[in-house]
Amino acid sequence: MNRFGIIFCLLVIMQWAWVPFSVAGPYPPEADAVGSHAVSMDAPALIAWATGYDDYSVGADVDMIWQDPQKALGKAEGTSFDIVALGRGGSITLTFDSPIENGEGWDFAVFENSFSDLYLELAYVEVSSNGIDFVRFDAASLTPSPVPGFGNLDPTDVDGLAGKYRQGFGTPFDLEDLAEKSEVISGLVDLSSVSFVRLVDVVGDGSSLDSTGAPIYDPYPTAASAGFDLDAIGVSNGASYPAGEYTPPEVPLDDDDAGFSGGAGCFLETR
Numbered sequence: 001m002n003r004f005g006i007i008f009c010l011l012v013i014m015q016w017a018w019v020p021f022s023v024a025g026p027y028p029p030e031a032d033a034v035g036s037h038a039v040s041m042d043a044p045a046l047i048a049w050a051t052g053y054d055d056y057s058v059g060a061d062v063d064m065i066w067q068d069p070q071k072a073l074g075k076a077e078g079t080s081f082d083i084v085a086l087g088r089g090g091s092i093t094l095t096f097d098s099p100i101e102n103g104e105g106w107d108f109a110v111f112e113n114s115f116s117d118l119y120l121e122l123a124y125v126e127v128s129s130n131g132i133d134f135v136r137f138d139a140a141s142l143t144p145s146p147v148p149g150f151g152n153l154d155p156t157d158v159d160g161l162a163g164k165y166r167q168g169f170g171t172p173f174d175l176e177d178l179a180e181k182s183e184v185i186s187g188l189v190d191l192s193s194v195s196f197v198r199l200v201d202v203v204g205d206g207s208s209l210d211s212t213g214a215p216i217y218d219p220y221p222t223a224a225s226a227g228f229d230l231d232a233i234g235v236s237n238g239a240s241y242p243a244g245e246y247t248p249p250e251v252p253l254d255d256d257d258a259g260f261s262g263g264a265g266c267f268l269e270t271r
Contacts, residue, residue: 025142025157028243030117031169037241038169039109041076041232045239046109049074049232050094050197054131059087059201061226076111076232078168083113085225086123086201093198094233099129102175102191103238109170110162110199111231118152122163122204122218123228125173128196133188135181137173141216146206149222160211162199163218163228170234172241201227 031038039046053069066085069092077083086092100107114120122141126134142157155164164171175191183189202208206215 025154027140027142027156027159028164030155031165034243036165036243037106037172038165039106039172039234039242041078041111041168041170041234043109043234043236043239043242045236046234047237048096048098048235049076051097052095054093054095054196055198056084056092057090058085059090059227061221061223062087062090063224066225066229072230072232074232076168076170076234078111078231080113080115080167083225083229083231085229086199086227088221088226089201089203090227091198091200092230093128093131093196095131096195096197096235099193099195100127100175100197100235101193101237102179103236105239106172106174106236106241107194107238108197108233108235109172110197110233111167111170112163112165113167113229113231114163114165115167116152117155117166119150120153120155120158120163120218121222121228122158122161122202122216123230124200124202124208125160125162126198126200127175127178127189127191127194128198129190129193130188131196133183134196134198135178135183135189137177138211139216140212141210141214143217145217147204147217147219149219151219153218161202161216167231170232172236172239197233199228199230203227 028037056069062085069084071084126136128134137160139160143153202216204218204220208216
C-alpha cells in the first residue's frame, strides 16, 4: 500500500472513531437519507459539466500531486483521488462552454471527494456572468465547536456550502436564491447567463464565517490535500431537488444512524 493509501485508511479509521454529535440539525441530511438533496453524479438532470478553469489559487498544505485543475473538468469521477485540492483558504474558478441559466429548480451541483457522510470539507460558492463581479450564496453552519483534523460533522448542521455530501453526490445550488442580492439587482451579475463558478475553501478553525457571522467548523488541521477537494461541477439548468421538499429530522441521530460509509473503499481503492 502506498503513502496515500495509508493516509486514506487512517482517515477512515479515525473518522469512524469520532462521532461528536447526537442531535440532528434543521438542514437536509446525508445522501440516501429521506429528505436529502444530494445529487448523484449519474443523475439524468445533469446535462453538462465544467470545461475550463481560471485563477486556481492553491492554499497551504497541498502536495503537488493534488494540484492539477484538469482533474476538476468533465464528469464527476466519484473517487477519492481524481480531484484538485484547494488547500487551506485556496480557491478556483471553473468555466463552462454554455452559460448556466436560472431554471425552475437547482441549476448546478458541486462534487467533493469525501469518503463518508461525516468527514466533510466545505467551500463557499460564488457565481459570475463576466468573470469579474461575483456574488456568494448564503451559507449556514450550526456546528457548535471545533472539529479535529480527523473528525466529523453533521450534514444537517450545514447549508449553502459545497462539500455537504460524500463522493459521487453533489451539493445542488439554485441561482434563484441569489435574486435579491445587490450584485444581481444592480445588473453586475446576470443569473440568466452564469459562466463562472468560484469555490473558496472554508478554513475550518472557525476563522471563516457563515452569513450570520457565526464560525464555520470543518476538519482542521489537515495536510497533504488540505481544504476542499473538488471533483467536478455539473449543470442542470433547472431541476427538481432529488428528494423533493425536505422535512427536518425529528429523531436525533445516534451512532448507529451516523451514515458511515467508505470502509470498504479503503481496501478497494488503495491496495
